[in-house]
Amino acid sequence: MAEKEATVIVVDLSPSMAESHMATAKGQSDIEMSMKYVYDKVGSKVLSERKTDVVGIVGVGTDDTLNRMSEEDAYKHISILYQIRQFLYRDYHLLPKKLVPSLKSHGDLISGLVVAMDAIAEYCRHLKFIKNIVILSNCATPLDFGGMDGIIDKLVEMKVNLSIFTVGADEETSTAIQRANHSLLSDFVDRVAGRDLNAIIAPFADVLRDLEIPHVRKVRSTNSYNGTLTVGDPNQFNDSLSIPVERFAYAKTASKINSVSYIKPKGNVSTSPTRQVTTTLGRRIKYEITVSKESDDGNTGKDVQEVEKGDLKKGYRYGASVVPLSAEEEENLRFLTTTSLDVIGFVPFDTIGPWQLLTETNFIIAKRTDKKATLCLSSLIHAMFENELYGIARFVIKNDRPPVLILLIPFITDGFEALVETQLPFAEDVRSFRFPSLEIIRTVKGKILKEHHYLPTEDMKNNMKDFINAMDISNLTPEGLPANLGDPDGREFAAVGEIFDPVIANTRQAIMYRALHPDQDLPPLSDSLLRDTYPPEALVKQASPIANRLVESVNVKKIAKYKTNKRRYAAEGEEELKQESILNVDELIGSNANKNDSERPVSKRRKVDTNEDEEHREFDIEAEIDKWQRIAAGPESDAALPRIFEQACADIDMLLSDENPDLAVVIRKVSILRSSAVKLDEPGWYNNYILKLQDALVMGGLANSGRSKIWEELSTKGLGEIPISDGYLED
Numbered sequence: 005m006a007e008k009e010a011t012v013i014v015v016d017l018s019p020s021m022a023e024s025h026m027a028t029a030k031g032q033s034d035i036e037m038s039m040k041y042v043y044d045k046v047g048s049k050v051l052s053e054r055k056t057d058v059v060g061i062v063g064v065g066t067d068d069t070l071n072r073m074s075e076e077d078a079y080k081h082i083s084i085l086y087q088i089r090q091f092l093y094r095d096y097h098l099l100p101k102k103l104v105p106s107l108k109s110h111g112d113l114i115s116g117l118v119v120a121m122d123a124i125a126e127y128c129r130h131l132k133f134i135k136n137i138v139i140l141s142n143c144a145t146p147l148d149f150g151g152m153d154g155i156i157d158k159l160v161e162m163k164v165n166l167s168i169f170t171v172g173a174d175e176e177t178s179t180a181i182q183r184a185n186h187s188l189l190s191d192f193v194d195r196v197a198g199r200d201l202n203a204i205i206a207p208f209a210d211v212l213r214d215l216e217i218p219h220v221r222k223v224r225s226t227n228s229y230n231g232t233l234t235v236g237d238p239n240q241f242n243d244s245l246s247i248p249v250e251r252f253a254y255a256k257t258a259s260k261i262n263s264v265s266y267i268k269p270k271g272n273v274s275t276s277p278t279r280q281v282t283t284t285l286g287r288r289i290k291y292e293i294t295v296s297k298e299s300d301d302g303n304t305g306k307d308v309q310e311v312e313k314g315d316l317k318k319g320y321r322y323g324a325s326v327v328p329l330s331a332e333e334e335e336n337l338r339f340l341t342t343t344s345l346d347v348i349g350f351v352p353f354d355t356i357g358p359w360q361l362l363t364e365t366n367f368i369i370a371k372r373t374d375k376k377a378t379l380c381l382s383s384l385i386h387a388m389f390e391n392e393l394y395g396i397a398r399f400v401i402k403n404d405r406p407p408v409l410i411l412l413i414p415f416i417t418d419g420f421e422a423l424v425e426t427q428l429p430f431a432e433d434v435r436s437f438r439f440p441s442l443e444i445i446r447t448v449k450g451k452i453l454k455e456h457h458y459l460p461t462e463d464m465k466n467n468m469k470d471f472i473n474a475m476d477i478s479n480l481t482p483e484g485l486p487a488n489l490g491d492p493d494g495r496e497f498a499a500v501g502e503i504f505d506p507v508i509a510n511t512r513q514a515i516m517y518r519a520l521h522p523d524q525d526l527p528p529l530s531d532s533l534l535r536d537t538y539p540p541e542a543l544v545k546q547a548s549p550i551a552n553r554l555v556e557s558v559n560v561k562k563i564a565k566y567k568t569n570k571r572r573y574a575a576e577g578e579e580e581l582k583q584e585s586i587l588n589v590d591e592l593i594g595s596n597a598n599k600n601d602s603e604r605p606v607s608k609r610r611k612v613d614t615n616e617d618e619e620h621r622e623f624d625i626e627a628e629i630d631k632w633q634r635i636a637a638g639p640e641s642d643a644a645l646p647r648i649f650e651q652a653c654a655d656i657d658m659l660l661s662d663e664n665p666d667l668a669v670v671i672r673k674v675s676i677l678r679s680s681a682v683k684l685d686e687p688g689w690y691n692n693y694i695l696k697l698q699d700a701l702v703m704g705g706l707a708n709s710g711r712s713k714i715w716e717e718l719s720t721k722g723l724g725e726i727p728i729s730d731g732y733l734e735d
Contacts, residue, residue, distance in 0.1 A: 189205055
């Protein structure tokens with residue numbers, strides 16, 4: 005469980021904040037630059053949805069006065085815009101309207117700090133909280149530094165972490181009052197930091213660089229296993245080991261955010277025929293599960309009723325049918341296990357590849373109150389490390405849970421020893437590939453060739469080796485510069501803690517931006533996410549001569565892109581040519597539409613007589629499917645659309661009339677027909693046909709031929725009626 009945290013952000017809203025004092029602001033005012041921090045800080049708390057991570061906002065320089073010390077003149081024009089609480093989506097949505105600079109009012113920033121301290125003291129009382137106060141100001145308003153000793157003593161008593169971010173106050177273009185206030189605030193922060201508190205003052209340019217780095221959620225690690233680690237069976241062998249241990253998480257996979265949960269859809273939206281979505285701003289989407297029951301007249305899908313979650317039963321799909329499984333049956337089939345962590349063997353380091361260890365990791369340590377267990381586990385860890393051995397163990401985290409096979413890795417650092425636990429993959433999860441040799445070619449007769457046009461020459465190998473070494477990123481600085489230029493901080497390029505999941509980071513950015521700007525396009529991705537998508541420019545420049553030499557040695561030739569149904573341009577003076585399609589779609593559609601049922605093509609499995617001499621021809625299924633895939637592009641005349649759709653339906657009926665219809669082809673054609681109806685904005689055509697087809701397969705003339713299973717398969721694939729609630733109007 006994460007610790008409780010209370011943060012109060014003090015924002016300067018004096019008239020000077022509407023001006024621009026930062027050289028890198030690109031015309032943006034100081035309040036616009038400050039709001040970037042507010043949006044990011046508050047937005048991360050909204051997305052975390054933690055009730056124990058609360059935040060409040062205090063405005064300094066507001067037209068009104070709203071605080072508990074408003075009777076004193078020093079606290080005029082200071083308002084608590086948001087009381088300390090869990091921020092919700094609707095609160096975040098209204099931030100731009102609340103934080104607006106005043107036209108004439110001024111407030112004292114130090115008094116705003118005191119109001120923030122009072123708000124934290126009132127909310128947290130004597131409970132254990134991480135307390136933070138953040139001040140955003142351009143320092144352009146005179147400050148009252150009287151009584152600073154009492155403020156510092158109170159900060160130390162409350163154990164408040166203080167951060168002051170100045171917007172343009174330390175630049176060459178700053179005014180004299182800005183420089184003076186910045187100097188006094190720096191002295192104040194130094195005095196606070198000298199009392200063993202976390203206190204910093206930083207220019208806003210540094211804050212902007214930190215904002216580009218995605219958030220990594222840190223949570224308190226909890227004990228997930230409290231049992232024994234056994235080596236051997238204590239019930240059979242006297243020399244077996246049984247060590248009391250505990251298990252704590254080390255690295256966890258960040259869960260992805262479902263952006264739909266935070267967006268209010270327009271109207272009633274159906275994600276599927278059985279899930280209706282309802283939502284209100286500031287709340288997650290709630291799902292209501294409904295089922296269609298057969299009505300009195302025998303039609304399905306007419307009588308729809310809601311089902312409570314407690315009435316649902318588990319089921320497993322087996323082919324086209326669903327096999328229900330009751331709670332009693334599931335209990336009888338459960339594999340009974342007991343909580344245990346049993347080492348079943350040891351393997352050398354070189355037998356396990358790093359690509360096999362891609363799951364979450366945990367620390368296994370000795371029980372902290374047992375000195376004997378600490379000594380025993382330390383001996384085991386050192387023995388494994390000195391002999392270069394991994395441990396393989398069978399792990400059951402709780403009773404009746406399925407067992408997993410884990411790898412135990414010895415981990416030793418200054419003052420800490422543990423076993424790192426990670427789950428081993430199944431054999432089906434590991435793919436082993438064998439590639440042909442680059443050294444020799446063995447002919448069919450057994451002859452070995454060391455020189456062949458399929459084999460690379462020594463010059464090619466050397467150039468490729470030089471190119472790989474030149475593109476090595478392990479010796480780069482964090483800025484992507486070669487290591488020979490040096491990095492005074494000793495940092496590395498693409499460190500483990502600096503590589504982020506672009507899906508999670510981009511989704512977070514999109515949700516927060518859409519809440520503030522619902523009608524604008526999403527901003528581009530930050531440089532911190534795009535940095536790892538292409539090689540560093542300095543590295544490419546350094547390796548370019550070697551790459552050119554490699555291209556020349558292997559005789560690389562560019563191949564023109566293959567063009568399908570694209571216009572080819574002839575040389576100057578010649579006629580323009582067009583690449584003709586092998587299949588004349590217009591001719592096929594036009595000719596087949598006027599044929600009667602006996603002349604229409606049928607399934608590839610079936611042959612049809614074409615004249616009295618009993619000549620036969622086969623129908624090309626792939627060509628016919630390709631034809632209906634082209635329907636969505638639209639013919640030359642809209643009047644031909646109903647005729648084309650009717651012909652497509654007739655082709656499907658012809659396939660189903662076969663004694664052994666190809667189910668895969670039927671499903672594919674119905675799927676194409678449905679998608680074509682959606683693209684042509686004519687759902688009524690498809691719905692009329694699919695309802696007739698349902699009656700024919702379930703209750704009509706085709707039901708006696710065993711066609712009801714075909715309708716079950718079509719329903720399972722989601723090829724039923726197009727819902728009118730998807731924005732279509734019934735014809």
